[in-house]
Amino acid sequence: MKALLIPCLLLMGMIPALAQDDRMRMQQMEDELKPLAYTIMNDDDFVTRFRADSAFIRGLVRALRTPHSFRYRFDSLSSISQLYAPDSSFRIFTWQLQMEDMNHFRQKGAIQMRTADGSLKLIPLFDASKYTEAPADSVRNAQxxxxxxxxxxxxxxxxxxxxxxxxxxxxxxxxxxxxxxxxxxxxxxxxxxxxxxxxxxxxxxxxxxxxxxxxxxxxxxxxxxxxxxxxxxxxxxxxxxxxxxxxxxxxxxxxxxxxxxxxxxxxxxxxxxxxxxxxxxxxxxxxxxxxxxx
Structure with a gap:
């Protein structure tokens, strides 16, 4: 199994690079996403966190529509988890939103698949945890x-x-x-x-x-x-x-x-x-x- 834990960076070399102009645009969009990601995790007001979360999702999708965005790492978004599969076939974004009562959390996420032509294939994930009392009892899908x-x-x-x-x-x-x-x-x-x-x-x-x-x-x-x-x-x-x-x-x-x-x-x-x-x-x-x- 150890042989399967291939560093992503080796495989990333096989993926076409972002054009310089596209990289610069993505860096600008990342700069716009950074304060939203911080607000989601740290603001004391639920409405402010909720609005930041909605704006963050829209901004992330807009950035990921850039051709070959799969290769771009949002390194400054430290409160957003982004993990590449060891074979670099996909990456998964996840984060959490603290709810209005301050005692419960809703998880958010999306899977970006690697595509041959660099187009976006994004699968949103919808957290259904609060709708079940037996979360370990079944196979689940993105919905x-x-x-x-x-x-x-x-x-x-x-x-x-x-x-x-x-x-x-x-x-x-x-x-x-x-x-x-x-x-x-x-x-x-x-x-x-x-x-x-x-x-x-x-x-x-x-x-x-x-x-x-x-x-x-x-x-x-x-x-x-x-x-x-x-x-x-x-x-x-x-x-x-x-x-x-x-x-x-x-x-x-x-x-x-x-x-x-x-x-x-x-x-x-x-x-x-x-x-x-x-x-x-x-x-x-x-x-x-x-x-x-x-």
């Missing part, structure tokens, strides 16, 4: 996506098919945070398919009930429980959690215990490994970088 702000993406293969595992977080509410593992594939028409029977583990009171089509851990606010891929171990590493009140059903009381479990890609599934030793700390995007400053 009923379980929202998350993604901070890592890895690529695996099985039977000559590509699988993209997304690592995301959701601020959830005032007491707890969620982290998600989501396997993304594409159907024969190029449409994104979120989830599937990719997680093999024994049920316990900390994990989603089987059958689980995506994996979630929920824990105490700001506890920052680890969930990420470790390239040295070639595994997903997950912190063991323990309740501060001795009640695992109270997700807002769960904190890292200091030991780790994880998942290994075997036979087209992520197979649970109950006890592992951590090799590296999180080395990719820090989820805190894309959170609203409190």
């Amino acid at each position: 009923n996506w379980i929202g998350a702000v993604y901070y890592n993406i890895i690529q695996t293969k099985y039977n000559n098919r590509n699988y993209y595992t997304l690592f995301g977080y959701d601020e959830n509410d005032a007491r707890s945070t969620k982290k998600w593992l989501e396997v993304l594939t594409f159907d024969v028409n190029g449409n994104p398919v979120f989830g599937g029977r990719y997680f093999n583990y024994r049920e316990d009171d900390l994990k989603p009930r089987q059958p689980a089509f995506r994996f979630c851990v929920e824990f105490k606010k700001k506890a920052n429980a680890k969930l990420n891929y470790d390239p040295e171990l070639d595994m997903i590493v997950l912190a063991h959690l323990v309740s501060e009140e001795g009640d695992n059903k109270k997700k807002h009381t769960l904190v890292p215990y200091g030991t780790f479990e994880g998942f290994k890609w075997l036979g087209g599934r992520w197979v649970h490994q109950p006890d592992i030793k951590e090799a590296n700390p999180d080395a990719r995007v820090n989820p805190d970088q894309t959170r609203r400053k409190q």
Whole structure:
């Protein structure tokens, strides 16, 4: 699997470059997007955040309509997550909007596909989290996506098919945070398919009930429980959690215990490994970088 983690920059050399005039226009549009992205995450007034979010979406789409925009990285938009697939076949933008009650969040997102002629193929993602009480129970599409702000993406293969595992977080509410593992594939028409029977583990009171089509851990606010891929171990590493009140059903009381479990890609599934030793700390995007400053 390690051989599949190809740096995007190597593959980006195969994509036609932006024309100089187009690059300059995109830089100007990025300058216009930057204060909007900041306002979405930091303004105290919901109406102001909402209007900035709407303006940001319109501006981002306008910028992405530039021929060969796939190659352009919006590096100054630090509060907007943008991840390229390891094979550079697509990139995914995600961010979050704090709602009016200040205790809940709505995730926003879009997938930009790489196209041979440089034209825009953009797939908007619509967060349906608030409409379900069982977000792990089904395969989803772009119209009923379980929202998350993604901070890592890895690529695996099985039977000559590509699988993209997304690592995301959701601020959830005032007491707890969620982290998600989501396997993304594409159907024969190029449409994104979120989830599937990719997680093999024994049920316990900390994990989603089987059958689980995506994996979630929920824990105490700001506890920052680890969930990420470790390239040295070639595994997903997950912190063991323990309740501060001795009640695992109270997700807002769960904190890292200091030991780790994880998942290994075997036979087209992520197979649970109950006890592992951590090799590296999180080395990719820090989820805190894309959170609203409190």
